[in-house]
Amino acid sequence: MPPLTRYTKSGDVHIAYQVFGGGPVDLVFAPPFVSHVENYWDEPDFARWLHHLGSYARVAMFDKRGTGMSDRINELPGLDQRMDDVRAVMDAVGMDRAALLGISEGGPLTAFFAATHPDRCRALVLYGSFARFASWLPTAEALEAFLAYIDRDWGSGKSLGMFAPSRQSDPAFQNWWGRFERLGASPAAAIALMRMNSQIDITDIVPTIRVPS
Numbered sequence: 001m002p003p004l005t006r007y008t009k010s011g012d013v014h015i016a017y018q019v020f021g022g023g024p025v026d027l028v029f030a031p032p033f034v035s036h037v038e039n040y041w042d043e044p045d046f047a048r049w050l051h052h053l054g055s056y057a058r059v060a061m062f063d064k065r066g067t068g069m070s071d072r073i074n075e076l077p078g079l080d081q082r083m084d085d086v087r088a089v090m091d092a093v094g095m096d097r098a099a100l101l102g103i104s105e106g107g108p109l110t111a112f113f114a115a116t117h118p119d120r121c122r123a124l125v126l127y128g129s130f131a132r133f134a135s136w137l138p139t140a141e142a143l144e145a146f147l148a149y150i151d152r153d154w155g156s157g158k159s160l161g162m163f164a165p166s167r168q169s170d171p172a173f174q175n176w177w178g179r180f181e182r183l184g185a186s187p188a189a190a191i192a193l194m195r196m197n198s199q200i201d202i203t204d205i206v207p208t209i210r211v212p213s
Contacts, residue, residue, distance in 0.1 A: 002041040004018065009088060013085075015064075017060055017063075017093070018061055019059065023054065023056035023058060025057040026095040028059075028101065030061075030103070030107075031062075031106050033197060036068040036069060036180060036183040039179060039184075040061075060093050060095060060098075062089045070085075078196075083110075083113040097121065098121065099123040099124070102126050105200070111202055111209060115206075115209045130200075131203045132202075134198075143194070150190045154187040155181050157178030
């Protein structure tokens with residue numbers, strides 16, 4: 001069975017999180033720009049990957065504020081406030097020091113945390129991530145095209161060509177991906193989040209990271 005979803009607070013915001021696995025390493029998984037911790041377990045390959053993580057680590061994963069099962073918020077703050085979601089989850093589950101795994105937009109979030117709180121980060125792992133958002137969608141036209149997709153087709157799963165092209169001909173996976181979009185954020189919330197993410201640039205912070213990465 002999937003792990004139980006619990007809540008902790010980062011300031012006034014409730015953050016949804018799960019803890020699973022029993023390995024000797026504490027690991028915090030920071031998701032990409034939208035997520036839904038319960039929906040992850042409905043996709044067999046994703047669930048298999050999570051079980052693999054849990055075979056060698058005690059894993060805490062969460063939905064960032066404004067996404068998934070965490071509180072919706074009126075305004076999305078910058079990374080300096082949003083990285084407190086990591087701190088709140090670590091405190092809630094009793095992780096004094098953990099390895100951080102950041103995927104896509106979760107990368108700059110965890111990198112910022114590692115630079116700011118090196119005493120609480122034992123290692124940093126980044127996958128499919130960036131220091132500057134423009135390295136992903138390099139032009140205003142590319143960003144607007146993706147925002148148009150969200151406005152027109154969010155929840156259809158048709159963005160697989162961008163995120164998982166090897167699975168875009170898999171009807172079952174596309175159906176799961178569409179539900180993942182819908183559960184991850186509303187169209188308006190996803191657009192606001194993408195516009196905020198387009199301002200991410202931590203190139204000045206990267207040289208200050210002193211943990212194994």
